[in-house]
Amino acid sequence: MPIMKRLFLYILFYFYRKYNENSYLFFKKPKNIMKKYLIYVWLFLVNYQHLVAQSTQKAFSEKDRVCFVGNSITHAGYYHNFVNLYYQLHYPEMPIETFNCGVAGNSASNVIKRMNVDVMNKKPTVATLMLGMNDVNRDLYSTITTDTSILNARIRSIELYKKNVEIIVKNFVKNNVNIIILTPSIYDQESNIKAQNMVGVNDALGICTEYLKGLSKKYNTKIVDFNGEMNLLNRRILPQNPDFKLAGSDRIHPDVWGHFIMANIFLKTLESPKVVSSVEIDFKGKKLIEKQNCEVNNLKIQKSQLTFDCLEKSLPFPIDEKFKQALSYVNFEKDYNQEPLKIKNLSKGKYLLKIDDETIDTLTNIDFSKGINLAKYQNTPQYKQSTLIYKLSMERHALIANNLRDLAMFDFAELMDMKNPNDIEETKAILNKKVEDSKGKPWYDYMGMVTKQYLINKPNEANTTLKTEELLAEINKENKPKEHRYFVVKLD
Numbered sequence: 001m002p003i004m005k006r007l008f009l010y011i012l013f014y015f016y017r018k019y020n021e022n023s024y025l026f027f028k029k030p031k032n033i034m035k036k037y038l039i040y041v042w043l044f045l046v047n048y049q050h051l052v053a054q055s056t057q058k059a060f061s062e063k064d065r066v067c068f069v070g071n072s073i074t075h076a077g078y079y080h081n082f083v084n085l086y087y088q089l090h091y092p093e094m095p096i097e098t099f100n101c102g103v104a105g106n107s108a109s110n111v112i113k114r115m116n117v118d119v120m121n122k123k124p125t126v127a128t129l130m131l132g133m134n135d136v137n138r139d140l141y142s143t144i145t146t147d148t149s150i151l152n153a154r155i156r157s158i159e160l161y162k163k164n165v166e167i168i169v170k171n172f173v174k175n176n177v178n179i180i181i182l183t184p185s186i187y188d189q190e191s192n193i194k195a196q197n198m199v200g201v202n203d204a205l206g207i208c209t210e211y212l213k214g215l216s217k218k219y220n221t222k223i224v225d226f227n228g229e230m231n232l233l234n235r236r237i238l239p240q241n242p243d244f245k246l247a248g249s250d251r252i253h254p255d256v257w258g259h260f261i262m263a264n265i266f267l268k269t270l271e272s273p274k275v276v277s278s279v280e281i282d283f284k285g286k287k288l289i290e291k292q293n294c295e296v297n298n299l300k301i302q303k304s305q306l307t308f309d310c311l312e313k314s315l316p317f318p319i320d321e322k323f324k325q326a327l328s329y330v331n332f333e334k335d336y337n338q339e340p341l342k343i344k345n346l347s348k349g350k351y352l353l354k355i356d357d358e359t360i361d362t363l364t365n366i367d368f369s370k371g372i373n374l375a376k377y378q379n380t381p382q383y384k385q386s387t388l389i390y391k392l393s394m395e396r397h398a399l400i401a402n403n404l405r406d407l408a409m410f411d412f413a414e415l416m417d418m419k420n421p422n423d424i425e426e427t428k429a430i431l432n433k434k435v436e437d438s439k440g441k442p443w444y445d446y447m448g449m450v451t452k453q454y455l456i457n458k459p460n461e462a463n464t465t466l467k468t469e470e471l472l473a474e475i476n477k478e479n480k481p482k483e484h485r486y487f488v489v490k491l492d
Helices: 003-019 026-028 030-055 081-089 109-121 146-176 201-220 226-237 254-269 324-328 330-334 366-372 383-413 424-437 446-476
Strands: 065-070 097-102 124-128 176-182 223-225 279-283 289-293 293-299 304-311 341-342 350-355 356-364 483-490
Touching: 065 109, 081 097, 081 383, 097 109, 097 383, 109 146, 124 146, 146 176, 146 201, 176 201, 201 223, 201 226, 201 293, 201 424, 223 304, 254 324, 254 330, 279 304, 289 293, 324 330, 324 366, 341 366, 356 366, 383 446, 424 446
Parallel strands: 065 097, 065 124, 124 176, 176 223, 279 341
Antiparallel strands: 279 289, 293 304, 304 483, 350 356, 350 483
């Protein structure tokens, strides 16, 4: 039952008992009146506290160190970067540090092996965990079969996954790391895609998802159901658009806009809706009616114009063409990117809106009365500031995903047991053999490319790491909101 409804019922019940003349408690035992009154007040306050807690729910806390652990969908994906960007823009005074701990091709058993050297060494306070796509052993679903040996192999793969994921969770619990379990993103076996359709993979991921829900309850963790939410979206959109590709053209790896949808699912599950800022002014009454998440000063209202200064505590989230189509399928703008400016009781006519001497738009009194969402205006100074943060964030993400995590892919797999990690010739021999062994496989060309890049990038690893740290420092410097001067004047 919704909290507000419960509060209403408690209050209603109290007054009913108080004024019902036949009430045994209140009228046949007057001495109980104060006691019962205090009980109802206590119930009200307890539920009010829950309501306040819900309205300010956040996924992370100040100075959290968050490791996003996973496979290629995390390694090269964007969902965690969008979540991080949201925090950089909405909570500029509450810095957190996030780490991409995804490695392409990883299953839970691989994560166990690299846990200490690639995850725990970062001293996380929070860890998200998304695995399953490789654990189910997709090759076992390449054909529809009744072969008992293959069916049993599928079962064993899932059972091994369950065992290993719990080992990882226990490790986090032992080290006092708060866990956010992410159910695996979908394998798209429904869309009209040219890539081979290994029917049954998504069903196997569904089994993994149900297990993770139980595991989350067992260890009292937070959980984000990517699998369930993405399946629901697929089933809603596909009947109208059979070419809808939520999981990308290979049925596995979502495109940038798919990752934006995943980030929205993450926020929707763990983060209360929050305005960038909100300002409401009564022009006729010459007063500020309401402000949220901002400070408004120097409000001056004259015959046909008004001015005020506004210091917002957050910045709007810039929308890139790369993921703009995702907004058709999620309520991100409504829930997390509202920056309303509302001015009531303006006389009929058109008005010019300027911020810091920059012309933003020409609007009617009706537009202002309904309220405009400044987050949709790319020419505001705060949107331009956000765009700079976005560019820095994406630059940093590219360095990590396409360089440092590619190095990690080899360092924590083929090269993990090297006696002398600095032996270049031994490294080349091991990696070239890996490429040779992948001949005839779909990832042969990819392996050749990343092997070549590894040998180029490895000597510069320290410099690349330093660059990502410098970019983060620049983001944390540039994401502080600034006070802006607003100017609204009636046009003749």
